[in-house]
Amino acid sequence: VSEPDRQHDxxxxxNRLETLGDGVFAIAMTILVLGIQVPQVSEAGLLHSLRVLWxxxxxxxxxxVMLGVLWIGHxxxxxxxxxxxxxxxxxxxxxxxxxxxxxxxxxxLGDHYEDHVAVAMYGATILASGTALLLHWNxxxxxxxxxxxxxxxxxxxxxxKRIIVGMAATALSIAIGLVETRISLVAFLVxxxxxxxxxxxxxxxxxxxRVA
Amino acid sequence: VSEPDRQHDxxxxxNRLETLGDGVFAIAMTILVLGIQVPQVSEAGLLHSLRVLWxxxxxxxxxxVMLGVLWIGHxxxxxxxxxxxxxxxxxxxxxxxxxxxxxxxxxxLGDHYEDHVAVAMYGATILASGTALLLHWNxxxxxxxxxxxxxxxxxxxxxxKRIIVGMAATALSIAIGLVETRISLVAFLVxxxxxxxxxxxxxxxxxxxRVA
Amino acid sequence: VSEPDRQHDxxxxxNRLETLGDGVFAIAMTILVLGIQVPQVSEAGLLHSLRVLWxxxxxxxxxxVMLGVLWIGHxxxxxxxxxxxxxxxxxxxxxxxxxxxxxxxxxxLGDHYEDHVAVAMYGATILASGTALLLHWNxxxxxxxxxxxxxxxxxxxxxxKRIIVGMAATALSIAIGLVETRISLVAFLVxxxxxxxxxxxxxxxxxxxRVA
Amino acid sequence: VSEPDRQHDxxxxxNRLETLGDGVFAIAMTILVLGIQVPQVSEAGLLHSLRVLWxxxxxxxxxxVMLGVLWIGHxxxxxxxxxxxxxxxxxxxxxxxxxxxxxxxxxxLGDHYEDHVAVAMYGATILASGTALLLHWNxxxxxxxxxxxxxxxxxxxxxxKRIIVGMAATALSIAIGLVETRISLVAFLVxxxxxxxxxxxxxxxxxxxRVA
Numbered sequence: 053v054s055e056p057d058r059q060h061d062x063x064x065x066x067n068r069l070e071t072l073g074d075g076v077f078a079i080a081m082t083i084l085v086l087g088i089q090v091p092q093v094s095e096a097g098l099l100h101s102l103r104v105l106w107x108x109x110x111x112x113x114x115x116x117v118m119l120g121v122l123w124i125g126h127x128x129x130x131x132x133x134x135x136x137x138x139x140x141x142x143x144x145x146x147x148x149x150x151x152x153x154x155x156x157x158x159x160x161l162g163d164h165y166e167d168h169v170a171v172a173m174y175g176a177t178i179l180a181s182g183t184a185l186l187l188h189w190n191x192x193x194x195x196x197x198x199x200x201x202x203x204x205x206x207x208x209x210x211x212x213k214r215i216i217v218g219m220a221a222t223a224l225s226i227a228i229g230l231v232e233t234r235i236s237l238v239a240f241l242v243x244x245x246x247x248x249x250x251x252x253x254x255x256x257x258x259x260x261x262r263v264a
Numbered sequence: 265v266s267e268p269d270r271q272h273d274x275x276x277x278x279n280r281l282e283t284l285g286d287g288v289f290a291i292a293m294t295i296l297v298l299g300i301q302v303p304q305v306s307e308a309g310l311l312h313s314l315r316v317l318w319x320x321x322x323x324x325x326x327x328x329v330m331l332g333v334l335w336i337g338h339x340x341x342x343x344x345x346x347x348x349x350x351x352x353x354x355x356x357x358x359x360x361x362x363x364x365x366x367x368x369x370x371x372x373l374g375d376h377y378e379d380h381v382a383v384a385m386y387g388a389t390i391l392a393s394g395t396a397l398l399l400h401w402n403x404x405x406x407x408x409x410x411x412x413x414x415x416x417x418x419x420x421x422x423x424x425k426r427i428i429v430g431m432a433a434t435a436l437s438i439a440i441g442l443v444e445t446r447i448s449l450v451a452f453l454v455x456x457x458x459x460x461x462x463x464x465x466x467x468x469x470x471x472x473x474r475v476a
Numbered sequence: 477v478s479e480p481d482r483q484h485d486x487x488x489x490x491n492r493l494e495t496l497g498d499g500v501f502a503i504a505m506t507i508l509v510l511g512i513q514v515p516q517v518s519e520a521g522l523l524h525s526l527r528v529l530w531x532x533x534x535x536x537x538x539x540x541v542m543l544g545v546l547w548i549g550h551x552x553x554x555x556x557x558x559x560x561x562x563x564x565x566x567x568x569x570x571x572x573x574x575x576x577x578x579x580x581x582x583x584x585l586g587d588h589y590e591d592h593v594a595v596a597m598y599g600a601t602i603l604a605s606g607t608a609l610l611l612h613w614n615x616x617x618x619x620x621x622x623x624x625x626x627x628x629x630x631x632x633x634x635x636x637k638r639i640i641v642g643m644a645a646t647a648l649s650i651a652i653g654l655v656e657t658r659i660s661l662v663a664f665l666v667x668x669x670x671x672x673x674x675x676x677x678x679x680x681x682x683x684x685x686r687v688a
Numbered sequence: 689v690s691e692p693d694r695q696h697d698x699x700x701x702x703n704r705l706e707t708l709g710d711g712v713f714a715i716a717m718t719i720l721v722l723g724i725q726v727p728q729v730s731e732a733g734l735l736h737s738l739r740v741l742w743x744x745x746x747x748x749x750x751x752x753v754m755l756g757v758l759w760i761g762h763x764x765x766x767x768x769x770x771x772x773x774x775x776x777x778x779x780x781x782x783x784x785x786x787x788x789x790x791x792x793x794x795x796x797l798g799d800h801y802e803d804h805v806a807v808a809m810y811g812a813t814i815l816a817s818g819t820a821l822l823l824h825w826n827x828x829x830x831x832x833x834x835x836x837x838x839x840x841x842x843x844x845x846x847x848x849k850r851i852i853v854g855m856a857a858t859a860l861s862i863a864i865g866l867v868e869t870r871i872s873l874v875a876f877l878v879x880x881x882x883x884x885x886x887x888x889x890x891x892x893x894x895x896x897x898r899v900a
Contacts, residue, residue, distance in 0.1 A: 075710055079503075090374075093376070162726075286499055293576055310594060314584075340488070506712055
């Protein structure tokens, strides 16, 4: 939409990476539920049949929230990324590849939540998403002309830190899952909740906005 | 796209929540029909096989219209919402989580429309969507800097009222469904039709536009 | 994106109807192929198994092209529609409802292409799409403030005529299908090809552009 | 969004072809994984069941990357295409038709990767995509008023050349597949990696940017 100046004409505007990304996330979020079969009539009644589905429903809700955390990471990065080069496009596509794999991982987890292989595969998918997101951000911020000048070093570091902390927590959850999958699943559930809290920067600015 | 001023730089432009939301709604609306199996050849003929599908087809049409009502609510809110903070993003994601669940609820309703458990689960999903939409609007309108100054108190109240009335009607339909599911389903069908009528504000303005 | 002036503040900008519509069409076009099962190993070989799928593949290609014709109709209308009211939104949603039904109709046609019930249902879906598109255009052009002033009466009539001609051709194809489904299917295939030809207006303007 | 001047009013702005295209690609990329069934509990354990899926997982990853290459081609073309006529829209739709077929081709390849029919059909799909993309670019660049004046003859030729080279490589891979499918699959895997490398133009400009 915006006209890149002549000097940057090997760079593309970033808006289509946002559209493609939003599409992939929207679909991944919505097809999670396709993995859950509508229960057929049984002697025990519909309520019972639905109750039996709880591991699948929990895996669906968890995975939706995980996708939410990762989407927000993508959203914040593209708030600053203005232009793309070929490398950034491919890093973005690898990130989206991990996103499209999550519905499969969620299906495996819903069916085998007590199996540490399922927990490890699920965690590894999240870890791969985090890695791609981190490489994406590193490339964007280190290549001249890709991010907006408004990006402060403080915000740059904050976005990087949030990914690294999440990856460390995921790695820890996988390790715990090798011993006891239930604790691991609780850890997966707690992690996104931490991402819902405002950052220190956000709290400070909100306080300032109230004063002003 | 628009440049947020310095004072609001912990706020993101709202456009990507619109894109993600439109994607989730578009997919939910389109995959409703995936739950309906193409009938195989039978002795009674294709017309008979299609007629037997009527509860699934009715559940699909009803759910499409319900999604329409909820999408319009989202559309009107984002006509006024300009920027987002982390809390608004998460409220929006919880709203979208309920939307992604609706195709599952529609499948259960199509298979078990005479079971009050199916009717109650379907109604509860709509109720959860309404709750998320209401919390979303409350947060947006009560946090400084998120909505456009053009939002009048009259319109603010009108959007809130429309959600609350719909939720009350849904709660009533669920209660009726515990006694007689057929009446409950009729109520679900009537509700969206009321949402298709223009509001008092719209009628007044249309009248004024004709005079002018 | 654009700021509607005060006088029109009960009207919403039309851009989200475009996004939702593009999403629904993109998904409907892409899930057509989900109805075709990957053939399993058989004695007759893979090539034979794929050849046996030809009615499903033909129904998929036909339906993709039909969706293309309808999408282009939507695209041209929204080239002129700037703002929406509640009625236009609902007419648009009913149009999209018929679009989401097409993958089901395509599945039925692929399995039962020799059954005139399947052909009639498929044709009726196209007819319903055409009706919704026509009502949509009528409402948009007859309500003050919805379309851009650049819309000429010539273009207005041309868009209307193209829908009506298509609907007449579809109705004729359905009628033929009651006698002989094969001719009817050929008619369905020929119809979109006519839509690919440039209109008289387009040919005239192209000629003028060449002269200038 | 932009206002086409009077002279070009039979031309539509190109933005909706981008949105539709991004939608189709996003869905095709995400539903690739729907073809992979979640393994059920077995005596050999989950890890074994997942290992057995490797041809399907490889086909999914390969197809995602192929879609990436084709999407980037579409992205670059629309960086220059500003307006569309009816012919360009239909060429774009034929390109998208080949994209929607790829998930089916990927499913067949995952199940029958040792069958040269599967390899040939997969390659033919890529070849059809390339053909459509080339015709699309030819029409856009040869019709007055469709592309931005900023398009240099150098970039025009570079985009054309990249498609032709890819098509030649695909044709070669299909031919090899008639003799030995394994080599053919390796060739398919290598091809996209070449597309990830920056072009000569990009390398030169990057070098200049560093100097400046």
